[in-house]
Amino acid sequence: MTAHLKGSYPADEPACSIERSLQILGERWTFLILREIFRGRHKFAEIRDALGIAPNLLSARLKTLIGAGVLRTLTYREPGSRQRESYHLTEAGADLQVVLGALQQWGDVHRARSAGPSALRRARSTGEPVRVAFVDSAGQEVAGADVHLDIRP
Amino acid sequence: MTAHLKGSYPADEPACSIERSLQILGERWTFLILREIFRGRHKFAEIRDALGIAPNLLSARLKTLIGAGVLRTLTYREPGSRQRESYHLTEAGADLQVVLGALQQWGDVHRARSAGPSALRRARSTGEPVRVAFVDSAGQEVAGADVHLDIRP
DSSP states (O other), X not given: OOTTSTTOTTTSOOSOHHHHHHHHHOBHHHHHHHHHHHTTOXXXXXXXXXXXXXXXXXXXXXXXXXXXXXXXXXXEEOTTSOEEEEEEEOHHHHTTHHHHHHHHHHHHHHSOOTTOOSEEEEEXXXXXXXXXXXXXXXXXXXXXXXXXXXXXX | OOTTSXXXXXXXXXXXXXXXXXXXHOBHHHHHHHHHHHTTOOXXXXXXXXXXXXXXXXXXXXXXXXXXXXXXXXXXEOTTSOEEEEEEXXXXXXXXXXXXXXXXXXXXXXXXOTTOXXXXXXXXXXXXXXXXXXXXXXXXXXXXXGEEEEEOO
């Protein structure tokens, strides 16, 4: 059973999709790197400086995320500098928005800080705050207490 | 800046609630332990055997989750055995359902396995599948592309 090796998908294949997700995401820096990219920081130096992460660790995590199809690179060149790569969300990466939103919402409520939330999620179209919740196929909220995890045999 | 020490809340207080959440949850085993408890495994030996986790590591993670107010303990005694503790979700722990749901959903789509999802989320009341999404104050889904992260100064 090699389910606990990180980034070794698809050769090993744990049955639970939480576990498969955590093969890429089950590490604190990974979520924080994604947070920075969602915030619009795409350059290595920007992400490194925002997080205070060691460059070798940042390189390794970016490589894992690229290998997993969550990030893709573009090249850019600033005047007087060599060509560099910038890091962007793929469609799979963009779909992590709701995972980060759920984490953020939980922290806002259950790990509240005295100064209040540092970020709010709003609908661009209406300016109204949004929450992360379970919804049915019609897009209507389903109460958490009504949600059941149906484990397949 | 001590924001990167795990479980040291509330003395250190990173501004971002994602980061505060990850102080407790930013580790693969933590999510997997919570998954088992959501599935109804409450005894130390049950969780240990389900995950194949080293007992000292499981003890440490459970202690962190209890200290963070995510789990609480009850005592039980089986015939012929000493009194033991079982592990249960607090209200804050139960609110992680949507975080785990979001992780699971992402894995179902972007880390799909050949045999299909191992678990489905359904509404008990209707039997219909549910998804994790952003909703407005009326509980109506808001498209991810319409959601904006409004960072406070």
